[in-house]
Amino acid sequence: MKDSDVTRDTDVIAGVSSQRLRALALREGARFADVRPATRAALSHGAQSWLDGVPMHWMKDWPMPFPMLVAKARKALLTDLDGHRIDDFCLGDTGSMFGHSPAPVAKAIRKQAHQGLTYMLPTETALEAGHLLTERFGDFRWQIATTATDANRFALRVARAVTGRPKVLVFNGCYHGTVDEAMVALHDGRTVPRPGLTGQVADLTQTAVAVEFNDLAGVKAALATGEIAAILTEPVMTNSCMVMPVAGFHDGLRALSRDYGALLIIDETHTISSGLGGYMAVHGLDPDIFVAGKCVAGGMPTAIWGLRIDVADRFAAYNTTRAAGHSGMGTTLSANPMQFACLRATLAEVMTPDAYAHMETGAARLEAGLSAAIARHEAPWHVVRVGARVEFICAPGPLRNGTEAEAAHQPVLEGVIHTCLLNRGCLIAPFHNMMLVSPVTTPKQIDRLIAAFDDTLALLFGPDED
Incomplete structure (x- = not known):
């Protein structure tokens, strides 16, 4: 209770x-x-x-x-x-x-509607949107998803692939959509599945560890096990009563993740409200993987996730060793031309x-x-x-x-x-x-x-x- x-x-x-x-x-x-x-x-x-x-x-x-x-x-x-x-x-x-319905986005929707809604191929607008993403959020290698939940799922697959580790560190009370690894909580100091999950059969504690936000000692203890592939965090806890980071918390996360070889994933789906470029840009954070969704295309269902160059290179090297077959990443309607039209309009004309x-x-x-x-x-x-x-x-x-x-x-x-x-x-x-x-x-x-x-x-x- x-x-x-x-x-x-x-x-x-x-x-x-x-x-x-x-x-x-x-x-x-x-x-x-x-x-x-x-x-x-x-x-x-x-x-x-x-x-x-x-x-x-x-x-x-x-x-x-x-x-x-x-x-x-x-x-x-x-x-x-x-x-x-x-x-x-x-x-x-x-x-x-x-x-x-910001005017530039509504205009982009009308124009793209006459040119097709989805065809599983990129467009010239997609190329422009990629440049705008880098201009707005930094030097990442980008991918598109439909929701931030999907973007986080894909980012976690990459983190596990390049580190060879099984677990994800999340913060008690966090919000990352409906990602399984975020559906854990702390109870009497132990990681447990969140109460109320529908149809849950897998043991989430095998893939995720929960730590309290602002607790660097707890983060260090979890990373010291050598099992953590990634820290997945919001810059500010938002889907609870909002919790701000204490001074030095994000610097400590960055240092600890590097010390223990875990990737740092920053999910700005809610904190993109912080300012131009999100909390990351306003406060000088340096994640290995960046995720954002919801408003990035002006309300058209769209999410973005990007890998720093070194992580992208590590993932490319991993891909050369991966057996042929399904990667478990991507959905058919993601990266459709309507998303790119709205993403370009938002980045260039709305998110100013x-x-x-x-x-x-x-x-x-x-x-x-x-x-x-x-x-x-x-x-x-x-x-x-x-x-x-x-x-x-x-x-x-x-x-x-x-x-x-x-x-x-x-x-x-x-x-x-x-x-x-x-x-x-x-x-x-x-x-x-x-x-x-x-x-x-x-x-x-x-x-x-x-x-x-x-x-x-x-x-x-x-x-x-x-």
Whole structure:
């Protein structure tokens, strides 16, 4: 049982009265449902064909009484089936970080649609995209995948191939999509499979080791076994309550990986919000393999992974010894021409210094406003920011590792907050409390979110109503 599950039955959750929380949940849930008759009618007639009523299971993770149906999205604004206009700070959980359908990407889609969607051969645009990837992220030898999960899987195969080692070191509470090796946790100091995995039969502890984030001593002990092919890490832990690296942590990872002959893989699928070139460029990290996905092609399903030159050379040498047959890498629709058209447009015209400057300014405004609201209502919470990515965390901070992040997560409380914000015209990510500021997010939208958050805190912490 998680710590967050235990707190559900206590009188106070992160400073909020449980009784008040239950009453607010009922009231805000009813408010959401009452103003969405068209959505409710559409779901009652059209959702039966989908498993559990939704095309992807995590669509049920939103705290709403029933899913919201989107009619259209433009810039940083959603319109639902009932005509409600909603400021979007979720932005597809980073997939639309640069706004919905950026004009250069939409233009590229229209053009490529007339030239074919997939044909298993490169294009001149693919060559241009490769140069742009190197210009933006550094000197790597690139490959394309459809999702960051796939990119991480392929990168791990390369790491095992060139090192001849079986295991991957990941951090407790990490996020790397649905990569098997990331589905482990620490329990009483031991690596164990994460609870709740569907249909899991293989022993994940044979291929992965979990260590706490920011624990260089733990990393060193794991590497000293000689079994670790790669360290797979985010620069900042993001799919938990966000955890920042302590001073010297990334330098220590780089040094230890070299000392013990393991490859360092940096997955920036979420931290690409950090600035132009991602956290790696902003903070001078030097991975052996770089991975990113979600927003790199403006929302078109695309991921990138690249090998430093020496690793690419080692992999080429390995390939000369490999028996003929399937490599276990690659999918038929990956590296299709539509991906390259959108990737080129995003890298050249959307992912720009000016875009990131706007995002940074807006995110700083949001961080300050949320922090001020928390202080005004004396909530025992804190706010953390990585570039354009902002989170409020319903616990004191800063958090140091995955165990602390799990304990800080309060899903019942957070769900009520999310519904309150949505009822006030603001959408944030359903997974924890992530908010993104895009290049097309306006100061007025940011101020509306701050006001909605302040109003929600007043409901949670203000005087009892008569």
